[in-house]
Amino acid sequence: MDNQLTPSFAPFVGMSGIAFAMIFGCLGAAYGTAKSGIGISGVGTYRPDLIMKCLIPVVMSGILAVYALVISVLIASDIRPPPEKNYSLYNGIMHMAAGLSVGLPGLAAGYAIGIVGDVGVRAYMRQSRIFVGMVLILIFAEVLGLYGLIVALILNTRAVG
Amino acid sequence: MATRRIISSTNDPLDVDASGAPQAPGPSNIAPAVPASVLFKLLSFTFAMVTLPIGTYFFITNYVLVGNNTVAGALAAVMANVVLIAYIVMAYQDDQAEQKEDAEKEKKAI
Numbered sequence: 001m002d003n004q005l006t007p008s009f010a011p012f013v014g015m016s017g018i019a020f021a022m023i024f025g026c027l028g029a030a031y032g033t034a035k036s037g038i039g040i041s042g043v044g045t046y047r048p049d050l051i052m053k054c055l056i057p058v059v060m061s062g063i064l065a066v067y068a069l070v071i072s073v074l075i076a077s078d079i080r081p082p083p084e085k086n087y088s089l090y091n092g093i094m095h096m097a098a099g100l101s102v103g104l105p106g107l108a109a110g111y112a113i114g115i116v117g118d119v120g121v122r123a124y125m126r127q128s129r130i131f132v133g134m135v136l137i138l139i140f141a142e143v144l145g146l147y148g149l150i151v152a153l154i155l156n157t158r159a160v161g
Numbered sequence: 162m163a164t165r166r167i168i169s170s171t172n173d174p175l176d177v178d179a180s181g182a183p184q185a186p187g188p189s190n191i192a193p194a195v196p197a198s199v200l201f202k203l204l205s206f207t208f209a210m211v212t213l214p215i216g217t218y219f220f221i222t223n224y225v226l227v228g229n230n231t232v233a234g235a236l237a238a239v240m241a242n243v244v245l246i247a248y249i250v251m252a253y254q255d256d257q258a259e260q261k262e263d264a265e266k267e268k269k270a271i
Contacts, residue, residue, distance in 0.1 A: 049259075052199060053252040059210065059245055066214045066241040070234045073218060077230055131256055135249055142245075149238055157231050 006086040013092035014079050017099030018072045021152075024103030025068025028110025028145070032061030036117025043125045050125060056135060057117025060142045064106045064113075067149040071102040074156050091159055098152040105148030112141035206248055214241045 036057035044051050075095045079087060120134035193200075214237040221233035 048194070052203070053256060055203075056245075056249060056252060059206070059248050062210055063241045063245055066210075067238055069215065070218060070237045073215075074230050074234045077222075128256070128260070131253075135253075146238070146242075153231055153234055156234070 005090070006088045008082075010087050010089045010092035011079055011081075013089070014075065014087060014095040017092075017095035017097070018075050019099070020096065021068045021071045021075070021099035021103045021106075024100075025106035025145075026065055028107035028113075029061045029065040029068075030110070031107075032064065032110035032113035032117065033058050035114030036061070036121065039118035039121040043121050047125050050121075053131065054121040054124065057113050057121070057138055060113050060117075060138055061110055063142065064110050064145045067102055067145050068106050071098055071149065071152045071156070074153075075099060078156075078159055094155055094158055098155040101155065102145075102148045102152040106145045109141050109143075109145035109148075112144065113138060116141060202251065206244065209244045209247075210241070213244060214238065 040051060040054045040058070043054055075098060078091065078095065079085075116134070116137050120130065120137065123130050124134060217240045218233045218237040221236055222228075222230055226232055
């Protein structure tokens with residue numbers, strides 16, 4: 001039924017959450033991959049033996065995209081067309097918040113991973129002791145995206161109906 | 162006579178490389194620059210990264226905890242991090258092994 005609590009535009013708001021999660025999360029992952037990929041290519045021409053160790057920022061950027069993917073699949077499994085399920089405006093806005101809260105931290109984490117990955121990998125080429133520090137900084141950048149995922153998962157448990 | 166072919170029997174410039182030494186007659190080195198073990202490691206991590214999180218999610222929602230999506234989503238994220246930690250541990254061990262080799266080489270040099 002189309003009433004004040006379940007208006008016809010509620011699914012639009014909820015679907016925008018899916019789109020926000022994927023768009024911003026993948027923007028962050030793409031920036032992190034590309035920027036650290038520039039650094040890895042620069043290192044690889046001088047020290048090809050270090051490439052395996054330098055790929056860590058790329059793996060981390062990939063994980064950011066996995067976070068966005070998980071939330072998108074979760075939200076998408078909650079949305080059904082009207083005769084099957086009356087999708088409330090509350091659920092729609094909550095799903096939008098979940099999508100934004102995993103997407104924008106993903107963008108922030110990807111930006112940090114990209115810059116640290118690029119510069120850290122180049123520094124690692126000259127000084128091998130920087131490896132542990134670089135990985136630690138990358139993990140702290142990665143955790144930013146994880147916080148967004150946790151908030152999005154908690155928001156998603158509030159879904160009713 | 163303008164189309165006469167140059168016939169050189171011994172010192173063909175095409176047989177000599179830039180350094181002036183004649184090339185070895187044996188087969189050239191066509192082994193891949195990246196060893197197969199490294200390639201296998203990379204491919205297996207890529208495969209795990211692609212399939213493990215999303216596979217965990219659908220396995221748990223469909224078979225273990227039917228209808229409980231949140232736990233499945235959290236576990237999918239955990240699996241992605243497990244792959245990452247495995248990769249970091251592997252890279253760190255490679256680092257340690259290389260440092261040991263370098264130290265042994267230095268000892269031998271002294």
